[in-house]
Amino acid sequence: MTIVVELFARLREIAGTPYLELELPDSATLAVVRWQLAERVPEAASLLSKSAIAVNECYADETMILQSGDRIAVLPPVSGG
């Protein structure tokens, strides 16, 4: 399945794009997303390792199994306030 990943702040800046499309096997977990992202944007590996991932606007952990249509966002450490 194809999954669209949204990037923010410095991550978006490094990737040079706010959206990346990933091609994932069925029943892939979020860990696979992290792994593919680090491969696609190697310069962002360090920041990626410190970033959280949200699925459908909720924080999610590595073991989560993705479904077609899920909205993924990669959130580098937040700095609001």
Next chain:
Amino acid sequence: MTIVVELFARLREIAGTPYLELELPDSATLAVVRWQLAERVPEAASLLSKSAIAVNECYADETMILQSGDRIAVLPPVSGG
């Protein structure tokens, strides 16, 4: 010496007056003021025992020796805010 004592809130209400004049011996301490007040307004004895005394607008303790012209105020427990 004659000392004027200012009363506030419930104390003033019990005494029926905002000011009391006390006649004190020279070198009297604040303890004497407490004692004379309790005698002059016996209905206020309990509240007086819980009240603070200020001399010239500063909290003062019982051992303070009064001088002619000192402004004394008796402050029942405060309830601002």
Next chain:
Amino acid sequence: MLTLTHESIEPAALLQAVMCRDCGGVVLFLGTVRELTNGQATVALEYEAYAGMAEKELHAIEANARERWPIGAMAVVHRLGKLDIMDIAVGVAVSCPHRADAFEAARFVIDEVKKRVPIWKRDHTPEGTAVWVHPGA
């Protein structure tokens, strides 16, 4: 701005008095007239002060707070006279470079105000009585 007033307290004026370029955190506390206290209704509160001493104590509280926290600016206003439900009785504003200090200092200041500033309130109840409030007495 450390003062007593018979006019309505304006939160905007308190904030204005403490905002500064190097303070990233501002904490404002407002004490308002609450309708219910331990199940008892209040119709209005009436505040009086030993005014000269009250302002001296406010200055002493500011000095104490500045010894403990890096305060940019501080403002305290206490209302006097008769207040209705939801009226602001006291306002405290503190600005600091960082928020933790601003929270702690504002909390310290309102606690000290309630402990040592010679101000008293009289509680007007729905039954028509008016009772001076003297905690612990």
Next chain:
Amino acid sequence: MLTLTHESIEPAALLQAVMCRDCGGVVLFLGTVRELTNGQATVALEYEAYAGMAEKELHAIEANARERWPIGAMAVVHRLGKLDIMDIAVGVAVSCPHRADAFEAARFVIDEVKKRVPIWKRDHTPEGTAVWVHPGA
């Protein structure tokens, strides 16, 4: 009122949103743009958010706070876009029957906002650079 905005934050609106008859204590926190951070000057800050999720997180924070404190009302507004020195970046207002709860809840809310709401700032320095701020990264 839990929201993001591109307009100036009005403290009066936050206070208005939380004042209530049975709340004697209101605490307002304002986070403003500070000129100096660890000796480094800031010219402006630029905030962006993952907006839909940010609003969801604000609602979750309110629910968490209400489990812990008897909150009358709560309001949080975070500004987005470019802000100058002294502009208000975030406002949190909480009302409770008693002040201790209002202080603790407001502190909790701003701490949680800074920890988990997906908002980022970019620091514009006097040298003309603009650096995303990612604590710990």
